[in-house]
Amino acid sequence: MKLVHSADLHLGRAFSNLTGQMAEARREELWLALENQVAYCLDRGISYLLLVGDIFEQDYTSYFDLKRFASIVSPVDHVILIKGNHDYKLGNLQGENIHLIDDLEVLDFPKDHLTIYGLSWTGPLEPDLSRLRDLDVQGDGYKVCLLHGDFQARDFQKAEDFFKKMDYLALGHIHKGGQLTDQAYYPGSPEPLDISEEGDHGFLQVDLRPLRVEKIPAAKRRCHRLVLRDEETYPSKWIEKYGLKQEDFYELILEGPEKLDLNGKLIESFFHKNSYQVRVVDQRERQEDAVDFMKREDIFGDLYRSLLDKEDPSYPRARELFIDLTREIL
Numbered sequence: 001m002k003l004v005h006s007a008d009l010h011l012g013r014a015f016s017n018l019t020g021q022m023a024e025a026r027r028e029e030l031w032l033a034l035e036n037q038v039a040y041c042l043d044r045g046i047s048y049l050l051l052v053g054d055i056f057e058q059d060y061t062s063y064f065d066l067k068r069f070a071s072i073v074s075p076v077d078h079v080i081l082i083k084g085n086h087d088y089k090l091g092n093l094q095g096e097n098i099h100l101i102d103d104l105e106v107l108d109f110p111k112d113h114l115t116i117y118g119l120s121w122t123g124p125l126e127p128d129l130s131r132l133r134d135l136d137v138q139g140d141g142y143k144v145c146l147l148h149g150d151f152q153a154r155d156f157q158k159a160e161d162f163f164k165k166m167d168y169l170a171l172g173h174i175h176k177g178g179q180l181t182d183q184a185y186y187p188g189s190p191e192p193l194d195i196s197e198e199g200d201h202g203f204l205q206v207d208l209r210p211l212r213v214e215k216i217p218a219a220k221r222r223c224h225r226l227v228l229r230d231e232e233t234y235p236s237k238w239i240e241k242y243g244l245k246q247e248d249f250y251e252l253i254l255e256g257p258e259k260l261d262l263n264g265k266l267i268e269s270f271f272h273k274n275s276y277q278v279r280v281v282d283q284r285e286r287q288e289d290a291v292d293f294m295k296r297e298d299i300f301g302d303l304y305r306s307l308l309d310k311e312d313p314s315y316p317r318a319r320e321l322f323i324d325l326t327r328e329i330l
């Protein structure tokens with residue numbers, strides 16, 4: 001029993017960080033990602049395509065987009081969707097092979113001994129997993145549950161008996177993807193949606209009993225985060241050194257003292273010519289400011305030092321913002 005599991009396609013996304021023409025092209029690439037998933041299902045005789053929330057951007061989805069979606073997925077036997085925080089207003093998806101789950105639903109596919117449980121978002125708040133406790137789960141057929149949200153393994157205790165009976169939990173919402181428990185996986189977004197979304201993107205091919213989950217890389221573009229220090233002063237070497245690709249996104253972090261010879265503008269224009277998009281984050285000034293704050297014996301020094309917790313992943317960003325904000329008043 002094989003399934004394809006995808007989520008977070010975000011069709012219609014504004015891509016406001018890109019120029020109009022690039023954003024338009026990128027939106028088309030999301031449609032292409034959907035076409036590729038359909039082709040993958042057809043090539044391998046897979047009858048079930050699970051699309052686990054945030055498939056559409058509801059504020060940028062027209063009637064014609066819904067028609068286009070239905071037409072692209074029409075060759076797949078069963079396309080099952082739940083709604084996420086970006087598409088909970090979605091309605092009107094028509095097609096005999098399309099099952100759009102409203103709220104909490106149980107779908108039976110007796111021919112394949114498969115039952116699919118889905119819990120959609122119905123508004124801006126995450127649905128309550130404890131509602132699954134009341135479901136009567138019977139029989140020895142395959143059981144798959146579709147959920148969208150930022151879950152931790154302990155959240156599944158809210159309906160422990162229900163989750164124990166599932167063969168697979170198909171999750172959505174976390175764009176970088178990942179595995180949460182033995183049976184629960186996030187596929188990640190099929191394409192990176194922001195320059196910070198590094199790594200492989202694609203979808204999952206799932207085999208049930210025994211459970212085997214395979215990540216299928218399928219993204220057209222990749223995001224890279226490069227840290228450049230003072231020694232990297234020869235742009236002509238970078239193409240080779242970083243394996244620079246014309247089709248990819250690059251986020252460049254400039255580090256080291258500012259007096260060193262790293263010309264942010266030059267670097268940016270070089271990457272601009274040799275990649276799809278570049279964003280330069282110049283942390284050099286901030287590093288000098290950070291040293292000053294460490295020495296200050298006033299409220300600003302105290303505040304900065306209170307943000308030094310190394311464990312908390314949000315603190316480095318908080319320190320950057322603190323430096324940027326105080327720059328205006330100090």
Ligand SMILES: [Mn+2]
Nearest residue numbers: 054084085173
């Ligand atoms: Mn989401």
